[in-house]
Structure formats: C-alpha cells, structure tokens
Amino acid sequence: MLQKYKEQIQDAEMVVVGIGRELSAEKLIPKDSEEVRNYFKERHWNGYETLLAAEPGKERDQMLEIYYRHYLLSVEHVPFFDELEDALKGKNYFIITSNMDNLLYKSGLRSDRIVAPCGTGEFFQCSGPCEHRLYPALTGTTDLIEYFEKTGKYDTLQCPKCGKDLVFNIRREETAGKYLEEGYLQLWGYYTKWLQGTIHKKVLILELGEGFELPNLFKWPFEKIAFYNKKAHLIRVHEYLSQIGEDIKEKAESVTANSLDFLKMKEDE
DSSP, X not given: OGGGGHHHHHHOSEEEEEEOGGGXXXXXXXXXXXXHHHHHHXXXXXXHHHHHHSOOOHHHHHHHHHHHHHHXXXXXXXXXXXXXXHHTTTXXXXXXXXXXXXXXXXXXXXXXXXXXXXXXXXXXXXXXXXXXXXXXXXXXXXXXXXXXXXXXXXXXXXXXXXXXBEEESOOOGGGTTTOOOTTTHHHHHHHHHHHHTTTTSOEEEEEESOOSSSTTTTHXXXXXXXXXXXXXXXXXXXXXXXXXXGGGGGGEEEEESOHHHHXXXXXXX
C-alpha cells in the first residue's frame, strides 16, 4: 500500500514519519518467534527456552527481557522498514518513534534522522537514579545471560556509585519520573529544529501505527502541523484508530490498515 503514496512522498519538500506500536518489536519479532529462538539456539544459550516454558513471574519476566533485549541489540539488520527506506530515498525526512526497541536503528534508514524519546534499550541507568550516567546494555546483558546459563539464577547489575540496581534506560509508566533523557536529547534537539523548518514548506506527514499510547509525542503535534501549515498533508495509518478529526479532514486522509500490511511486510517476509 505504501507504493500508492510514493508519488506524494516524492512530491513533498519535507517528510516527517511517526512510528508507533503496530511496528514495535513485540509485533514484528515476538519473544517466542523462530528468529529469536534460533538466535539463542545457535549460541547454545539454552536458558531462553527454559524461560519461555516457565510460569510468568517477576524474576522470570525480567530475565526474559534481558535475553530479548540482547537479541534486539545484536541483530545486524531488520528488513521491516526496507519499503519505507526506498520511498524516502533522496528526501529530507525525520522519523520519530514511541517504540523502545532499537529496531529502526537496525534498518537502512538514516540513524541521524531517527529520534526515540522513550529510549531504545541500548543503555542501562541507575534505578535511583543517583547520577545522570548511562551504561552500554549489550555488555551488561551478555554478562547477565552468561551467569544465568551457568547457574540458572537471576542476577542484577549494580550502579557503581550507589549500589542500586541498574535498569534499562526506557520510559515506562512506572519509571517515567526516573527516566534519564540523556540518551535522546541531542537528536531531539535536531528534530525540533528540523520541525521549525517545515513552516510554509510542502510537508508530507506519515503516521504509522500509533494509537493513543502517547498521543502527545507525535499524534497531536502532527495534527497541529496539518492544521496550521497550509501546504501540509497527513496520512494516518492504523488498523483500528485511523480516524481524522473534523478540523483537518480536508488536509488529511485515513488508511484503515495495519501498518505491517501498509509497508508490505508480510509479502517481504
């Protein structure tokens, strides 16, 4: 379906893309998918299968996330955004995502044109936090997995300054007040400055798979751009929540489809 809108994308001076939960890792590569399971089988890390078969519980769920995050950080390339990459080729674009899985950075899209304000799982931070410092998560998850593989026991990493547990630097509802923003602030600055440059420009706004999880992040800002910029056009794609408000209905269109289908991912897989 994206091909239908490729001409509009090419005709725009600037393109801003918002990517939401329909295109999250949990939807595209679930924890129990063959891709993820085979990754750990090839490394002879059998603990992953043990965790998948175990009853849900705090420690089990935390350790499962450690494995899953390790996979997401280690994978070299994901094909899910290839169609989008092709459509944006040669364009002045920026992408903002509410997802916290690092997948967009594993695509062929420009990493300096992607901002993830909710985090990517690429870093750990102090759960306090006692200081504004981030720690690489790939090394830490490797250590935790190897310990679990040897002992069958779940462990945590501690902040070297205060001794509290390190946690993933992602913005969850229960950790929103403690989430360290250092991981994305530089790109956020680039993004907001880029948005200022859309005034009076022919802007194509493509919103993919964002429901109402975090509407203030880009759903409502996108509507504001469409409302005030006479040259802007919004395309909203969602399987259930693609509705367009009356105030911008002349400058926007609704595509009632799962964003996975919109990007032709099923055919590509």
